[in-house]
Amino acid sequence: MTPETLPSWPDAAADLIAIAAGRAPADTVVTGGKVVLVHTREVLDWQVAIARGRFAYVGPDASHCIGAETQVVDAAGRYVIPGLCDAHMHVESGMLTPAEFAAAVIPHGTTAMFTDPHEIANVLGLRGVRLMHDEARGLPCSMFVQMPSCAPSAPGLETTGHEITPEDVAEAMAWPGIVGLGEMMNFPGVAAGDPKMLAEMAATAQAGKTIGGHYASPDLGPAFHAYVAGGPADDHEGTCETDAVARVRQGMRSMMRLGSAWYDVETQITAVTEKGLDPRNFILCTDDCMAGTLVNDGHMNRVLRHAIACGCDPLVALQMCTINTATHFGLERELGSIAPGRRADLILTSSLTDLPVERVMALGQWVAQDGRLTAECPHIAWPADARSTVNMARDLTATDYEIPAPKGANTATARVIGVVENQAPTKALTRDLPVRNGLVEGDALTGGDTCQIALVERHRATGGVTNAFVAGFGYDRPMALASTVAHDSHHMIVVGTDRAQMALAANRLRAVGGGVCLFEGGEERALIELPIAGLMSDSPAAEVAAKADVLMAAMRDAGCRLNNAYMQHSLLALVVIPELRISDLGLVDVTTFALTDLIETS
Structure with missing residues (x-):
């Protein structure tokens, strides 16, 4: 079963009614388990009957639903919980195609994802979004797509491969797998009443779909209120309790993220655990997870365990990554709970706190057991032009990275981007730097x-x-790290201590068609090939994760001690998150949304 072949609830209703009434047999019945009802936060010794990819009966005794061909599964005292939902994420951040991303996360119990493919939109435009959408529709789980809203994310401050228009948004709203508008990153534009941003949100609202938010500013004054008035319904950019509280007080959902490098749950969940706010307005998500995290640590099960470790009641935390997410996107009658008519997504687990994912069902089919995928995740045929996107004019040399000093200066005061561990924002620093040979x-x-x-x-x-x-x-x-994953415009970011090696790294990615590579001591120490849009590999997650492990080790060998610092590297061009970023147009002060000089002058 896939989203493409899953019958709608109305189309399946006659069969579900007959099964619930005992007039017809179910495909599958799960007995002997403790069913977790997220609508009421109850755990009951109930049974579950499933047919046509949906729950038909959820109650104390499903024996009347069992026929000669019914598969009866004894849960053996384990908890039966809804499949987990990731409310906000980017498939491309895993360096994987939708098929390989799904193959990696299904064994961790993620059965529904709400993905914003704005990475590929910046490279290939609407066509790239359609390719992601089409592959998602053929998977054995629910991968909903949000139509990207901001390519470029900050018009006038960067140049993308393609632009997204209101007409693109209106067209995509008619596609079957589009659930809403992706994160509205141009928050200054919304607050200022920018006609293009308003047109995109209007097209989404007219389609009756959800507008995703992204308010990456500590300013909770009139600009914040103006942004909320524009229509964004959620936000994942909060980093502290004050941020979470401010959002839910305005009727938004606070999405708290734990990704490979974003650790924003612990500092915000106190709004529920200590302040006592209504937990139904809080949602858990990942935002960005690398393949290594998915393979080695998990996905939404990792986020759920973390929320519980931060003091959240396990059943409340479970709501935050199931029913709360479904309700937010207008899909409460479709998924997010074990209840009649909903998509039959469930997990068998022996603990609600440690959450070992022992068996997974998605869309009524068993898809994973004991960490092993048992279903197929088919790929689409990615076209040749999606694999030829690193369009550099020429190979680079060390001279391309020279920064001239003011005439006659022995030192120069420079504006410097300051990386912040485990967070997306940067700091705007100044440093007195040496001048050599001008x-x-x-x-x-x-x-x-x-x-x-x-x-x-x-x-x-x-x-x-x-x-x-x-x-x-x-x-x-002496080293250099280069990447064609460079949120959100996805040019190429090169960080290094030696200009010659910066040229080597950039030229290597030009030769292989995109990816990430590290040179140290004049030699290639790590390479992850990402041939699809310079963002993704269609190799299995384990293979990509193994190469990512080599990259992380090479970064540590070169002196880097930050947690998952590659994520910080890849976001250094994200010109909608304060304070200081780089783009193809220059150095960007994101507190004022203006280009700024690199070298300060007296």
């Missing part, structure tokens, strides 16, 4: 912590290279 240099090789960063244009072969500085990674030897 060029401003980083100081990472001389006892400091400032490296060079470059944004290499890769969509239109302009040959453009924007140079700046970044601090916080800890690199302390």
